[in-house]
Amino acid sequence: MEKQGDGMDFETIVIREGRAEIIVPKLDYYRVSPNEYVPSKAPVFYNPLMKENRDFTVIVANVIRRGVGHRLCFGDSMAGVGVRSIRVLTEAEWDEAYANDVSQRAFATIVMNVKLNRLEDRMHTSKTDANIFHVEHSLSGSRFDMLELDPFGTPVRFLDTCFQAVKHGGVLSVTATDTANLFGVHKRAARMLYGVNVLKTGFMREIGVRVLLKAVAEAAARNERGIEPIVSVTRRHYVKVFVRVLKGRKHAFKSVSQIRFLKLRRVEKIYEPIGVVDVESCEKDFLLLGPLYTGQTCSREWLEKMLLQETEGTLINKDVFRTLETLISDDQKIVGSIDLTGLASSLHVNPPPRSLIIERLVKEGFTACRSGFDNNCVRTDAGLDELVRIIRSL
Ligand SMILES: C[S@@+](CC[C@H](N)C(=O)[O-])C[C@H]1O[C@@H](n2cnc3c(N)ncnc32)[C@H](O)[C@@H]1O
Numbered sequence: 001m002e003k004q005g006d007g008m009d010f011e012t013i014v015i016r017e018g019r020a021e022i023i024v025p026k027l028d029y030y031r032v033s034p035n036e037y038v039p040s041k042a043p044v045f046y047n048p049l050m051k052e053n054r055d056f057t058v059i060v061a062n063v064i065r066r067g068v069g070h071r072l073c074f075g076d077s078m079a080g081v082g083v084r085s086i087r088v089l090t091e092a093e094w095d096e097a098y099a100n101d102v103s104q105r106a107f108a109t110i111v112m113n114v115k116l117n118r119l120e121d122r123m124h125t126s127k128t129d130a131n132i133f134h135v136e137h138s139l140s141g142s143r144f145d146m147l148e149l150d151p152f153g154t155p156v157r158f159l160d161t162c163f164q165a166v167k168h169g170g171v172l173s174v175t176a177t178d179t180a181n182l183f184g185v186h187k188r189a190a191r192m193l194y195g196v197n198v199l200k201t202g203f204m205r206e207i208g209v210r211v212l213l214k215a216v217a218e219a220a221a222r223n224e225r226g227i228e229p230i231v232s233v234t235r236r237h238y239v240k241v242f243v244r245v246l247k248g249r250k251h252a253f254k255s256v257s258q259i260r261f262l263k264l265r266r267v268e269k270i271y272e273p274i275g276v277v278d279v280e281s282c283e284k285d286f287l288l289l290g291p292l293y294t295g296q297t298c299s300r301e302w303l304e305k306m307l308l309q310e311t312e313g314t315l316i317n318k319d320v321f322r323t324l325e326t327l328i329s330d331d332q333k334i335v336g337s338i339d340l341t342g343l344a345s346s347l348h349v350n351p352p353p354r355s356l357i358i359e360r361l362v363k364e365g366f367t368a369c370r371s372g373f374d375n376n377c378v379r380t381d382a383g384l385d386e387l388v389r390i391i392r393s394l
Contacts, residue, residue: 007108010043014116017051018058018315020086023112040152044106045080053240054084055316056233057148057173059324060242061092063305064146064171071095075137075144075165077130077158078102078151082110086117088146091315098144100126100133134161146171154178155212156193159219168247171230174216175240182208182239196290201264201271202339205234205373206297210335212239213293217255226251231306232297233323234373241297258295261288262335265384268346272384273336294335298372303328330372330379337377338384344391352394354378360390 011026024046030037039047065072074097076085085097097119099110107127114123126133130149137143138161147166149155155174166172176182181189184198184207191197194215198207209232220227220243227243234240263274264287274286282288303324310321344351354370361368361382371377380387 007104008112010105012109015048017048017054017083018087019090020083020113021116022046022081022083022086023109023116024081044103044109045152046083049236050238052235052317052320053150053175053238054087055320056231056240056242057084057146058087058091058314059306059309059316059320060171060173060231060302061088061094061146062309063302065092065094066305072145073098075133075147076100077133077147077149077162079110080106080150082113082123082125084148084150085123086113086119089119089122090117094145096122096124098124098126098133098137100128100130102127102129130158131161134158134165138164143167144170146173148173150175152177154181154193156215156219159216160222163220163223163225163245166245168245170245171242172216172227172245173240173242174212175238176208176212177238179208179234179237179239182211196292198289199264199271199287201289201336202342203271203273203337203371203374203377205239206335206337206371206377207289207292208239209234209241209297209373210290210292210294212241213243213295213297214259214291216241216243217259217293220245221252221256224249224252226253226255228255228299229293229295229297230299230302231324231327232373233327235323255293255295258293259291260294261290262292262294263287264289264336267384270339270343270346270384271336272338273334276335292335296332298327298330298332300328326370327372329369331367331369332372332379333367334379334381337371337374337379338387339374339377340387340391341376343384343387347388347391349391351376352391356394357387357390360394361386364390 025042029042072094074088076099079099082099085099180186183204184200226246232241265272358368366382368380
């Protein structure tokens, strides 16, 4: 018979992340060349570079903790070494966590880490497929206040069951690392997995966020739930969205009504966003990208609350707060943005500073801000012709 702890048949080290002390596979397992580490090669997945991804979870969990007085329960469907759950319990002071992973070695490591952090009475472990884990937590009374889905690659085949395991008003956090699909590099896979037609535009990170939110909103709707995005981030090789889950058809209808197409015009190598439309057919000279989630991808109220934590001496990376500041400075009223570096290069000029262009656009009466997702991009209601005129004049 299998015993808890079976599977620790590899060398480990103990490290610290935030307030968690964790046993992880020895770093040499990750090494594919002297300076290159690949966590998926290790017997149990732990990527130190993804601390920032877990930092976002901890900040959101902290905002929730401060907003409610009742017991809070966190679900971690694909927990790896269990570090995220440990941090939610110790840094955001949640009451309980359920950490699950299908791998025996991961499960054994989580069990050891629970003991190391003395969380036996608050942290529960399991070893099953994530979809089963979600269904096991789908009855009222066993649902989570927040559920984390952090798979290898695309999350699509786990999304439907997620919605059964989150309470009304709770939060679902989803990470996707299949950025080639989300960013329009692998168009056929994007169509197959996400049901979208995407192109690789200069604002591909924003597109990636909207493709993932579209898949999340549709899965919610199939389960008669709606979503309200609270924060969406895209860094390195991942896209991550946090959404509030609201039970009922009214909410489902509202969030799927945001799934629409983005009309684009292509001028040489530059894609100019023209506006959001419903139709599937399109006039000559224009392209349709989507369908995408075209509503707000972040909530200003949540971002403000998350940013308050910066002054509290937390163990969160400073970079994480810089990302939140960039998101809050993006007014998001327009879908899509224009890649200034690409545009300047097609005009054979050096790209002027983005802040200068934004200043000029605003002075001329246009709305303009930096994109919170794509560096070098400006979100504006000015057309490409106006931007070309301004760039040439600077
Ligand atoms: C990207 S890693 C998760 C890392 C972890 N969330 C963290 O922050 O360190 C993906 C994990 O999912 C587990 N996994 C893969 N397929 C699974 C499935 N169908 N159900 C549950 N866990 C699964 C893997 O064993 C691996 O530990």
